[in-house]
Amino acid sequence: MYKKPDFEPSRDEMLRILENKIKPMSEDETVSVVTSLGRICAEDVYAKNTLPNKPVSARDGIAVHFSDFSKGIPDTSDWKDKKEYCFSNTGVAISDDYDTVITIENVEFDKSGKVRLLSIPEKCGEGVGVEGGQVKEGELLVYTGERISPSLIGILLTGGITSIKVLSKPKVAFIPTGDELVPAGYQTPPGKNVESNSQMLKAYINECGGEAILYPIIPDVMEKLKEAILSAVAVADLVLICAGSSKGNKDFTIELLESIGNVMVYELGHGPGKHCSLAYSGNTPIIGLPGPPMGADLTAALYVKNAMRLMQMQPVQSPYQIIAMLEEDINGRKIDFVSFMRVFIKDGQYYARPVELQGKTRAEVNHLQNGQFYLEKGSSIKAGTMISVEMRYPKEYITEE
Template sequence: MKKQPSCNDEFDPNSLSFEQALDRIKENISPIKGKKNVTIREAAGHILADDVTSPLDVPPFINSAMDGYAINSSDLPQSGEATLHVIGKSFAGAPFDGEVKSGQTVRIMTGAVVPEGADTVIMQEHAEVDGDNIKIGNEHKAKQNVRNPGDDFFTGDIIIKAGERLSPAKLGLLASVGVSEFKVIRKPVVAFFSTGDELKGVGQTLQPGDIYDSNRYILFGMLKKMGVECIDMGVVADVKDEIEQTLKEAANIADLVITSGGASVGEADFIKIILDEIGKVGFWKIAMKPGKPLAFGHINNTVFFGLPGNPVSAMATFYQFVQPSLNLLEGELISEPIRLQAKCVSNLKKRAGRKDFQRGIMSNDETGQLIVDTTGIQGSHMLSSMAKANCFIVLERDAGNIKAGEMVEVQPFNELI
């Protein structure tokens, strides 16, 4: 009897490689067009729509990098010591109103304007105070401990590029040049639902054969952390017409639709069949573990992902494919995920044929070396393995078993999980 490829097979000739799937997604997703004006307090986590240039030099004036004394470098002694007379003070926000002449100095604080006639600051720890005078040695250099206009950037410089996500640091950068309003890309709208007659909501009573629907709560949590607008459309029964109608409704109100379950090849798995009828299938199987039955495509202009029903598979495929897709929809400048080398301290089972994302716990050993341990059983239904983990152990498609002590590649979780 001729057998069809199954989820238990490590190699399926009809599956795309992990890398091919990512490339196909990137080729078929375009950024959404909508922009909106926001204030700086509303902007955290948004993608900047247009380049922002600085309206001024930063810093805007010569200022002190230290608490100390502002002097003219011509008064620095070539040998021995020099005595200078203190004629005033310059504080941040309260500059000295006058000129420093030869033989004079002004007490100055960090960030304060370096007064006219001065170009060098002596740290207070390196000056000996004697009444209204100070003594300095010959170890100093001209123009030390000062910050010049434009050290950070000049007027007209691009300080944040379109496509960058606005972090707290970037908001601070905008505030430092007085920019209070700007355009960002609107957040994508994501509709999601689970399929399965066996699924019950939290709080409902389970009947024989029923399970609680954990995937919708997983998706809700990850989507919320990404800051997108999400629409939970509940659980849809394994009825083709009902799933099709829900997909059409979701595609009319969202930029991206996610389903969980129904993407495999069982008798009640209708996702690919429906997508073939009402949309366009980009792919529906990938050489990845967990997560082989992953559907990707479009319904009209709406991006569609059909995630596997097993919770770990749903999380892994969301993390590796849906997350970057949402970033692409927002127009974010995409960078490769951070991956590190770590010493594996446990034996790992692996058969060649699929790229494997096993769940791991990484830490530093007593010598400071990065190590990683398995979370245990790696079944795609074992949600506890994901809850314990802080990284994926990434094993390439052709890799086999890993012995304790070997180096492996790890992908640390970001704040999404």
């Protein structure tokens, strides 16, 4: 029996709940540094090497004795290679006989090979890379919770590190429910609908560094759904359930979650995706997502992705924003609402136009929408107001009207 909850969190409140409740992964594994891109380091990593391990040339040029320049530019007519100077290439160790490097652009050689200097070094050691200039033994290279980037792979290898401990990939189970659903890729019988959320959520899970466990469609039978949830809780770090949390006569997900765990959020205080929930069974979080793909997509982008970030020691991530002029009035509703926006450029200015959902397919909305605006309940904003739009794509993709 549906019962209206006492607390319906706004978007920010729901994100704060996730921050307080979702705990980082405790399991780790050792992987090769060369395959660690995007993984989360599970412990501080310190360099084993000191590099360079002796002074090297910081540029292409000639190595010289700085003492030869105590009185200005010396007479170089009798200078010989490997005596008064020697050629020195970037990154190559300098002979102990020399202490300074002059860049090759400031050196000329005549036809007979005699040296002519166009400038002189200002201090001893100029143009020389010092020992340990790249990395020092015992230096902290990567800290716990840091995401491995291409640059860090290079730094780790330079520091003599070839394998590291990283957080294990979160295992995320997804359970689609509904008698009306059929798997994608098959002919859809009359009165049925395609179950597409599984692959959409798998893509989100993969994008966030997780490992997806996809369940087959579970019919609207309480015993079968309970069996699936208990099975998922036993093997996954996070469980996602789609549909079954609204007000229909077969929507008993919330009731079931109450019987096997603790429901913390029954539904949200915003739409689309109002029927999104958060529960725990033991230490395993369970996020209930709305069945309609648009609501499932929105709430997955807001809450599943951020739950997975928190599981991997990463902070909640907000989309970047563009300041744009609102082209049409937007009026508030009885609940907070995420209004889809089309941001475009006109006369060098960013404009935001609300995307009307009624009468449009999901594909049409997706083509039009490149941003969104979170409007609090009961509030209205007039055309011409400058608003902050949360963008789905980089600003380089914003086009002219």
